[in-house]
Amino acid sequence: MSANVDLYKSSYSNYSLETYSEIRVETYGEDFGQTSWVSTEESHEIPELLRLSSSSRILEIGCGSGGYAVALAKRLGCRVVGFEIDASGVKTATALAEKEDVSDIVEFAQHDASKQLPYEDGSFDGIFSTDVMCHVPGRKEVLTNTYEMLKPGGRFVFSDALVIGGVVSNEEIATRSSIGMYFFSPPGVNEQLIKESGFTLVEARDTTESSARLSKRWHDAREKRKDALIASESNDTFLGIQRFLECVHTLTSERRLLRFLYTCEKQ
Ligand SMILES: C[S@@+](CC[C@H](N)C(=O)[O-])C[C@H]1O[C@@H](n2cnc3c(N)ncnc32)[C@H](O)[C@@H]1O
Structure with a gap:
């Protein structure tokens, strides 16, 4: 299904404009290029x-504009692989890694999480995915593939913002x-x-x-x-994104839609 309101493309292709950066700082406190419901506390807890340690190799599923993956590599010195279905996200992420001088330890690619991925079994110490799983068909297969890509003892941390909590029209x-x-x-x-x-939950x-809080x-x-x-981004896209954000705020503040953060371990 194609999007009626192109939130991701407009966010990723306008990533470096000052206005978008100001919005991210005002929304989240710290700018990691977020287009999700991840609080800055959660970003720091991942x-x-x-x-993770400096010797970890990690995978981000649905990395968006790559801001968080780049920040993580800079902070920990670990190797990070990020992939994303949106081409403008991958382009922005790749340029950001170059600008921040971490291209030797961070790589980005365009893939669809619901398809066969080019990563070897047991090749990651940790995998994470923020507010992406709700977009991807075949959740059981995605979870199984993720399990296989992890080393024993590795963890998968993901959030799902679309758990039904009440009556929704x-x-x-x-x-x-x-x-x-x-x-x-x-x-x-x-x-x-x-x-x-x-996995063990x-x-x-x-x-x-x-x-x-963040949608408001x-x-x-x-x-x-x-x-x-x-x-x-055009008048229609602006209005569409505002309607979307209002709707998220109403549904979550009334707890009719819930968000959960899952930490899973491969034993
Ligand atoms: C809510 S955004 C989150 C982006 C980023 N993780 C963040 O926290 O800001 C969801 C992301 O998932 C990506 N996405 C959607 N379907 C996907 C798929 N099948 N495979 C990979 N990425 C996907 C979207 O393009 C978008 O960048």
């Missing part, structure tokens, strides 16, 4: 949850899905698929509050810069 589902293909799941299904894929943490901040930061955004 290396700890994955138990067809109109709300349409607006919430206006930026791309989406899979909504009932509570407990991720936990079940994680176990069926061979270390933690399932409810982070719905982050989605509620993102919406308001964009609204303040309406004229500049309309000039770079």
Whole structure:
């Protein structure tokens, strides 16, 4: 299904514009190029949850504009591989790695997480994916492939912002899905698929509050810069993204859609 509102392409191709950077700082506090519901506290906790060290080799599934992968490599000195389905994300990520002088330890590629991936079994110490799994068909297969790509003892940390928490209307589902293909799941299904894929579930943490808070901040930061955004992304895209963000805020603040962060381990 193609997106009606192109949130990702417009965010990644306008990544380096000052207005977009200001919006990210106002939304998240720290600019990692985010287009998700990851709080800055969660971004800083990911290396700890994955138990990373400077000798780790890690994979990010759905790396967006690559800002977080680059920051991680710079901070830890570890090797990072990131892939993304959106070509403008990969282009921005590759340019960023060069600009930040980490191209020797960070690589980006364009792949679809639902397809066969070119990475060897047992080749990563840790894998993470922030708010991407809800876009990808075949969750059981993605989890199984992820399990296989990890070394024994390795961890997979991922979030799912589309766990059903209450009654949601067809109109709300349409607006919430206006930026791309989406899979909504009932509570407990991720936990079940994680176990069926061979993982031990270390933690399932409810982070719905982050989605509620960040969607409001993102919406308001964009609204303040309406004229500049309309000039770079068009009036229709601007309005579509604002409607999407309002919808996320309503659904998560009323806990009708929930976000969970899962930490899984291959034993
Ligand atoms: C909510 S954004 C998160 C991006 C980044 N992880 C972050 O935290 O800002 C979801 C990302 O998943 C990517 N994506 C969607 N479907 C995908 C797929 N099948 N394979 C790889 N990436 C995908 C989108 O293009 C988008 O960049």
